[in-house]
Amino acid sequence: MPAPAALLFQAATAKLISLSPVDVAIIVLYFAMVLGIGFYLKRFSGTGEDFFLAGREMTAWIAGLSFVAANLGSLEMMGWAASAYQYGILATHWYWIGAIPAMLFLGLIMMPFYYISKTHSVPGYLKLRFGEPARALSAITFGFMTVLMSGVNMYAMAIVLKVILGWDINFSVWVSSLTVAVYVVLGGLRSAIFNEVLQFFLIWLGAIVTSVVGLIEAGGWSGMVQRIHANFPAQDYTHLWSGLGSFRSNPMGIHWTGIVFGLGCVISFGYWTTDFLVVQRVLTARDIRSAKMAPIIGAAFKICIPFIVILPGLLGLAVLPEHLVAASQATGNLHSYNEVLPLMLARYCGPGLLGLGITALIAGFMSGMAGNVSAFTTVWTYDIYRALINKNATDRHYVNMGRWTTVIGVLVSIGTAYMVMQSASIMDYVQALFSIFIAPLFGTVILGMLWKRTTGPAGFWGLLCGTASSFGMWLWVKIDPSALRYIALSPHAKVMAEDMYRALWSWLICVIVTVVISLLTKPMVEAELEGLVYGCTKLPSEGHLRLYQRPIFWASAVAALFVALNIIFW
Amino acid sequence: MVEGKGLISIWFFIGVLLLVYGIIILSAGIYHAFHPPAHPVVLANLHAAIWWGAFVLLMGAFYTYRFFPRKNK
Numbered sequence: 068m069p070a071p072a073a074l075l076f077q078a079a080t081a082k083l084i085s086l087s088p089v090d091v092a093i094i095v096l097y098f099a100m101v102l103g104i105g106f107y108l109k110r111f112s113g114t115g116e117d118f119f120l121a122g123r124e125m126t127a128w129i130a131g132l133s134f135v136a137a138n139l140g141s142l143e144m145m146g147w148a149a150s151a152y153q154y155g156i157l158a159t160h161w162y163w164i165g166a167i168p169a170m171l172f173l174g175l176i177m178m179p180f181y182y183i184s185k186t187h188s189v190p191g192y193l194k195l196r197f198g199e200p201a202r203a204l205s206a207i208t209f210g211f212m213t214v215l216m217s218g219v220n221m222y223a224m225a226i227v228l229k230v231i232l233g234w235d236i237n238f239s240v241w242v243s244s245l246t247v248a249v250y251v252v253l254g255g256l257r258s259a260i261f262n263e264v265l266q267f268f269l270i271w272l273g274a275i276v277t278s279v280v281g282l283i284e285a286g287g288w289s290g291m292v293q294r295i296h297a298n299f300p301a302q303d304y305t306h307l308w309s310g311l312g313s314f315r316s317n318p319m320g321i322h323w324t325g326i327v328f329g330l331g332c333v334i335s336f337g338y339w340t341t342d343f344l345v346v347q348r349v350l351t352a353r354d355i356r357s358a359k360m361a362p363i364i365g366a367a368f369k370i371c372i373p374f375i376v377i378l379p380g381l382l383g384l385a386v387l388p389e390h391l392v393a394a395s396q397a398t399g400n401l402h403s404y405n406e407v408l409p410l411m412l413a414r415y416c417g418p419g420l421l422g423l424g425i426t427a428l429i430a431g432f433m434s435g436m437a438g439n440v441s442a443f444t445t446v447w448t449y450d451i452y453r454a455l456i457n458k459n460a461t462d463r464h465y466v467n468m469g470r471w472t473t474v475i476g477v478l479v480s481i482g483t484a485y486m487v488m489q490s491a492s493i494m495d496y497v498q499a500l501f502s503i504f505i506a507p508l509f510g511t512v513i514l515g516m517l518w519k520r521t522t523g524p525a526g527f528w529g530l531l532c533g534t535a536s537s538f539g540m541w542l543w544v545k546i547d548p549s550a551l552r553y554i555a556l557s558p559h560a561k562v563m564a565e566d567m568y569r570a571l572w573s574w575l576i577c578v579i580v581t582v583v584i585s586l587l588t589k590p591m592v593e594a595e596l597e598g599l600v601y602g603c604t605k606l607p608s609e610g611h612l613r614l615y616q617r618p619i620f621w622a623s624a625v626a627a628l629f630v631a632l633n634i635i636f637w
Numbered sequence: 638m639v640e641g642k643g644l645i646s647i648w649f650f651i652g653v654l655l656l657v658y659g660i661i662i663l664s665a666g667i668y669h670a671f672h673p674p675a676h677p678v679v680l681a682n683l684h685a686a687i688w689w690g691a692f693v694l695l696m697g698a699f700y701t702y703r704f705f706p707r708k709n710k
Binding site: 100107268272280414416420 | 644645647650651653654655657658661662664665666669674677678679680681683685686689690693
């Protein structure tokens with residue numbers, strides 16, 4: 068790859084740090100490997116099952132690592148490290164209570180229904196359970212959200228590469244996104260999953276050095292806490308729960324009810340159990356036990372990710388000689404919160420390690436984008452194109468449509484990235500998307516899966532009302548920021564709190580509308596619900612498995628670790 | 638995973654990349670231990686590139702050997 072290598076080298080010559088030839092070699096090798104995997108896997112992606120569902124033959128480990136990696140975009144790494152600097156250890160809630168219970172719930176309770184129904188997507192499940200209107204609504208909103216998310220991810224990566232290396236934003240966006248397009252077009256979901264597992268390794272190996280060396284410099288955890296208290300005596304940055312008794316006693320301006328009910332019960336369950344971007348990875352598992360184990364394995368790794376994402380932000384509070392500021396105030400020599408991870412990388416990583424760290428950021432971006440693109444491709448092809456436009460084409464036709472959709476999806480994402488550049492805050496934007504679309508969808512899916520009385524029209528209208536109310540609340544606060552006090556129930560609430568409570572209200576509206584309409588409409592025949600609903604589906608017994616082979620055993624172990632960590636960092 | 642189709646394991650690809658990365662990072666670490674750069678990073682005396690490069694190299698060697706395609710068949 069001589070041309071891109073030369074471009075990389077030329078581009079990286081000014082700014083925060085510069086790359087050495089060793090670092091450039093590491094980055095170029097990474098691009099060569101992911102493209103090589105794409106070309107290698109092309110021969111294994113001839114059918115729709117292969118291209119869109121990776122042949123449904125992934126082990127629990129591959130599906131589980133891919134499940135987590137698809138969520139680990141550069142936005143995740145850079146954004147949450149920035150949030151850790153801004154809000155302290157509170158940002159960890161998005162990794163623990165905001166993920167672990169939902170992931171375990173997906174593995175133990177929901178995955179059997181997704182898997183037994185043999186659906187190819189979450190909108191596909193809604194079609195089986197509620198009919199075509201619910202699928203169409205879900206597929207269209209998902210497609211919209213996915214493309215926007217992909218653009219956000221792309222923008223985040225381009226910004227970090229510009230800040231740390233001075234690379235031109237256009238260069239970063241186009242080279243990385245076209246690489247993703249090539250390997251997904253060639254190898255489909257299998258290629259995306261293979262690369263996500265590879266990227267997961269690189270993310271860990273590239274990011275962990277900063278945390279380890281940073282802890283050594285700070286004098287361990289207790290030394291870091293002492294330094295943070297000395298540097299920022301007015302705020303509590305190091306306790307997970309003890310500052311959440313009121314909106315004013317923590318840097319995030321949120322109450323524990325928002326974290327527990329908004330984030331822990333609605334947003335996280337909505338994202339981890341119904342967002343097809345992540346659920347698609349688990350649907351590729353080779354059997355139902357693997358499908359149940361994959362989210363549990365993912366949860367075990369997810370619980371550790373704060374070590375490479377949150378800890379660098381906290382270390383930044385402790386050891387950086389300067390105080391970072393909001394992006395809107397970052398002029399001249401002032402750096403913004405978003406730059407904390409690059410600054411920490413530059414602080415500790417010399418030639419070679421720096422290349423690995425930058426590769427971790429690029430890998431994070433590409434895994435996130437590949438996740439968005441492959442999920443969008445499947446939903447567009449199966450749930451919109453085949454369902455609404457061309458129902459009777461051949462399997463080969465749909466595979467070709469999938470390849471073209473991948474290219475178009477990437478191009479639309481690139482366009483979205485340029486639009487996002489006008490947005491003031493990346494994370495606020497993403498949170499808004501989550502609560503607008505994901506929270507009501509979770510209400511619809513969970514009622515459909517666990518309550519057989521839920522009817523088709525109720526599923527559709529509940530989802531529509533929940534989504535519309537969520538959008539309405541978001542618009543209300545946009546037009547009149549003082550409306551936040553009504554949404555979040557406090558005049559002291561800040562932006563993050565708004566997202567939590569908006570999600571909670573829209574979920575409740577979805578559930579109430581669905582329940583009321585269900586009770587007013589004719590119940591569905593139980594035979595039609597077999598394989599889709601709890602109580603109407605015969606689930607495979609796990610009695611023949613040894614204790615350590617059962618998903619419930621490992622889920623309990625992860626749950627125990629989750630509880631222990633929350634108590635330790637209370 | 639998909640052995641029947643003759644698919645090379647993803648762990649092998651990971652092993653190869655990590656092996657090469659380990660060699661590069663370890664070599665760079667050793668070189669800079671003897672030729673320190675003009676502006677060293679914080680805690681450069683820990684020589685993180687050497688121990689981390691060695692770890693990545695060993696990890697890559699293990700995965701490459703364990704999942705080498707001929708051994709899988």
